[in-house]
Amino acid sequence: MKNEQEALGDPIKIGVLLDMPRACSDQAEGIYNLLAEQYVAKKRFERGFEFVRADPCGPPAGSIHATIEAFHELCDKDCLAVIGCSHSGSSIAIPAHADARKVPLISLGATARGMSDWTFSVCRSSVSHNAYAMASWLKQQGHKRIAVTWDRADDTPEYLLHFRNAVERAGLQILVDVRLPQLVGPELSGIFEAIFAQFWTLKPDALAHFGTGRIADHWANFVNDSGWTAPRIMGDAASPERVSWPEGWVGVTTWDDDNKVASKVYDDYRVRYPDAEAPKRELIAVCRDGLTALIEGIIQAPILTRDGIRRGLELVQMLPAASGGPRTCLGFSPHNHRGLQGPDVMVLRRMQDGQPVMEGRIQLF
Amino acid sequence: MQKHYNDGDGPVKIGLVLDKIRHRDEADRIYSMIMDDYIESGRLERNIEFIKVYPYGPPAGSIQTVINAYHDLCDQGCLAVLGFNHADSSIAIGTVADERKVPVVALGATVDGMAEWAFSICWSSIPHDAYTVASWLRRNNYKRVVVTYDRAAHAEEYLIHFRLACARAGIRILADERFPQIQLPELEDIFASAVEDLKSLRPDALAHVGTGPVAGRWAGHVTRSGWGIPRVMNDAFFGASDPALAPSYEGWVGTTMWDPDNEVTNDLMKRYCERYPEIKLTSGERVSLFRDGIAALLEGIILAPTLTPEGVRQGLEMVQLLPAASGGPRTCISFGPYAHRGTQGADVMVLRRVKNGELIMEGHIELF
Numbered sequence: 126m127k128n129e130q131e132a133l134g135d136p137i138k139i140g141v142l143l144d145m146p147r148a149c150s151d152q153a154e155g156i157y158n159l160l161a162e163q164y165v166a167k168k169r170f171e172r173g174f175e176f177v178r179a180d181p182c183g184p185p186a187g188s189i190h191a192t193i194e195a196f197h198e199l200c201d202k203d204c205l206a207v208i209g210c211s212h213s214g215s216s217i218a219i220p221a222h223a224d225a226r227k228v229p230l231i232s233l234g235a236t237a238r239g240m241s242d243w244t245f246s247v248c249r250s251s252v253s254h255n256a257y258a259m260a261s262w263l264k265q266q267g268h269k270r271i272a273v274t275w276d277r278a279d280d281t282p283e284y285l286l287h288f289r290n291a292v293e294r295a296g297l298q299i300l301v302d303v304r305l306p307q308l309v310g311p312e313l314s315g316i317f318e319a320i321f322a323q324f325w326t327l328k329p330d331a332l333a334h335f336g337t338g339r340i341a342d343h344w345a346n347f348v349n350d351s352g353w354t355a356p357r358i359m360g361d362a363a364s365p366e367r368v369s370w371p372e373g374w375v376g377v378t379t380w381d382d383d384n385k386v387a388s389k390v391y392d393d394y395r396v397r398y399p400d401a402e403a404p405k406r407e408l409i410a411v412c413r414d415g416l417t418a419l420i421e422g423i424i425q426a427p428i429l430t431r432d433g434i435r436r437g438l439e440l441v442q443m444l445p446a447a448s449g450g451p452r453t454c455l456g457f458s459p460h461n462h463r464g465l466q467g468p469d470v471m472v473l474r475r476m477q478d479g480q481p482v483m484e485g486r487i488q489l490f
Numbered sequence: 491m492q493k494h495y496n497d498g499d500g501p502v503k504i505g506l507v508l509d510k511i512r513h514r515d516e517a518d519r520i521y522s523m524i525m526d527d528y529i530e531s532g533r534l535e536r537n538i539e540f541i542k543v544y545p546y547g548p549p550a551g552s553i554q555t556v557i558n559a560y561h562d563l564c565d566q567g568c569l570a571v572l573g574f575n576h577a578d579s580s581i582a583i584g585t586v587a588d589e590r591k592v593p594v595v596a597l598g599a600t601v602d603g604m605a606e607w608a609f610s611i612c613w614s615s616i617p618h619d620a621y622t623v624a625s626w627l628r629r630n631n632y633k634r635v636v637v638t639y640d641r642a643a644h645a646e647e648y649l650i651h652f653r654l655a656c657a658r659a660g661i662r663i664l665a666d667e668r669f670p671q672i673q674l675p676e677l678e679d680i681f682a683s684a685v686e687d688l689k690s691l692r693p694d695a696l697a698h699v700g701t702g703p704v705a706g707r708w709a710g711h712v713t714r715s716g717w718g719i720p721r722v723m724n725d726a727f728f729g730a731s732d733p734a735l736a737p738s739y740e741g742w743v744g745t746t747m748w749d750p751d752n753e754v755t756n757d758l759m760k761r762y763c764e765r766y767p768e769i770k771l772t773s774g775e776r777v778s779l780f781r782d783g784i785a786a787l788l789e790g791i792i793l794a795p796t797l798t799p800e801g802v803r804q805g806l807e808m809v810q811l812l813p814a815a816s817g818g819p820r821t822c823i824s825f826g827p828y829a830h831r832g833t834q835g836a837d838v839m840v841l842r843r844v845k846n847g848e849l850i851m852e853g854h855i856e857l858f
Contacts, residue, residue: 237829253826254811287808442618442621443655443857452835453836460828461830462829463826463828467820467835467836468835
């Protein structure tokens with residue numbers, strides 16, 4: 126039986142909602158374990174952490190409902206806070222449940238529409254930063270007449286909404302926007318060919334694509350194979366689900382070569398797991414930022430309850446981020462639950478000779 | 491004569507709460523200048539009509555006066571209200587705005603004033619201030635510090651963030667001393683006693699997180715006392731940009747939102763001086779704040795799906811990545827649902843120092 130006076134204290138239970146492909150989820154768990162070990166070693170939190178893992182089959186192929194159920198399971202298992210749900214569709218849906226359960230959630234989706242009293246966002250990509258970074262690149266390059274493609278995922282209208290606003294402010298013109306399916310089906314190439322016929326007629330200066338999963342790979346490869354040479358750019362180019370990033374495309378990502386926080390976590394991961402394949406830099410960054418923000422919130426919690434952690438999270442400020450450019454930082458406050466802040470949350474890269482090389486950063490306009 | 495259904499361009503009414511007597515004319519001038527810029531750009535389809543009120547708010551006046559002024563503006567049909575320079579008013583107005591459902595862009599430094607209908611473009615930012623001050627102490631290896639602050643509600647907020655920043659930075663706070671918020675006759679005696687007490691602790695540095703004119707008095711007292719301790723202050727340092735007051739701040743480092751590398755600020759200051767040649771501008775801080783506040787609000791009106799208070803609230807939540815005049819050159823303004831702190835980036839606050847009467851740059855925060 127435990128001796129209350131001598132016990133070191135029970136660890137804090139954190140629910141980990143891993144809704145990505147299995148290999149990515151395993152890598153995410155490895156990053157979380159590494160960070161927890163580092164915090165304990167630094168003695169900044171004496172109790173330590175216990176991770177309770179759930180692996181729902183969520184969107185795009187699975188259902189948002191599965192992710193919601195997994196969140197409730199973690200609450201039922203007495204987790205004081207939950208981190209996860211990477212897909213924006215789930216991030217939009219879960220806040221109502223977090224508010225009902227009164228369990229703080231660090232949500233990792235790109236959407237800016239998924240925050241609430243109990244939901245905090247540390248985004249693995251940011252919809253609005255994507256849209257404005259892309260508009261900035263188009264403006265810088267002098268591409269004024271733009272064709273836009275997007276897919277049927279729940280959060281792509283949000284991309285388009287911000288992109289239209291960005292384009293208006295930048296003085297660009299959208300000639301056409303076409304929505305693609307969200308899932309890969311047999312009729313895909315026929316759809317692509319029909320879209321492409323319009324582009325040959327309209328002769329846009331550039332193509333901008335907002336996609337959310339593997340459909341983006343198919344579309345990008347189709348464009349490359351078509352022989353069309355117009356400049357092309359895509360949002361959220363390095364999401365965990367993406368297999369590749371086709372040659373010649375400029376893409377928006379959270380991986381910036383000059384971010385020393387990101388480089389250190391990457392190096393630490395390689396040392397901690399020498400035999401494992403290294404995760405994508407973007408995955409390392411979002412997992413590090415999400416869990417670091419949560420642990421700082423736990424450290425600052427006035428009382429170790431769910432409400433205490435919610436209040437602790439609202440005191441997290443000015444944490445250097447691994448995501449984005451070197452001056453990107455993390456902070457929350459009451460009615461301000463979007464953690465990643467600064468213009469360089471998303472930066473531009475270009476796939477060149479099989480390597481995503483830095484293309485630059487947004488020029489605010 | 492009755493207006494025809496399709497005639498005219500019924501202006502959008504914006505309420506301005508000009509609650510700082512010393513700065514209200516400056517605010518008024520900037521608001522007019524930026525509105526003219528937007529109209530000239532063709533991005534605003536309708537005219538804007540400013541309806542102005544001048545409540546006597548904190549620190550010496552009352553917060554209730556400011557709240558009453560907000561209600562007056564709502565009664566006059568304003569679609570949104572801009573102002574509330576004092577952080578205590580900004581804290582109070584959030585719940586009031588949620589009841590009236592008329593959006594507010596509040597200009598106080600606090601992070602405790604945001605609400606569903608209240609947005610923040612901050613004149614100084616309390617958390618940024620606290621961490622920027624802690625960063626300076628850390629960089630200079632000052633590990634044992636004493637802290638002074640005042641009785642304003644948001645001074646306590648400064649202290650909460652400063653304590654957390656010090657804990658993360660490995661800095662120890664030896665003592666904290668709270669001063670009156672207003673300029674009482676016995677202020678100098680209180681200061682003299684504080685200097686003696688704090689000196690006896692042999693701290694490495696003194697940090698002051700103040701909120702108004704008392705900070706200037708404290709700065710002057712420490713400087714004149716001959717206590718040669720390294721000293722740093724939050725944005726209560728704003729008095730240092732006034733040439734008449736600068737000698738009080740000699741040797742002090744302080745935070746400000748005025749960064750000479752911010753081209754938006756530089757352009758703004760240049761155009762302001764051309765438009766108002768009779769005005770001598772000694773700092774870019776306030777003009778930047780007023781520009782950012784009105785620019786964010788006008789962008790929100792442009793993006794509003796309908797020209798109602800609710801539409802303007804929705805429009806404000808779509809404002810994204812607008813380059814800011816406040817802070818360093820990569821500071822920007824964004825809002826979103828449940829993300830109502832507009833001014834964003836690591837460099838919302840920068841460091842300056844008064845040296846030989848000159849207000850010079852001291853650097854930027856080193857994130858830690």
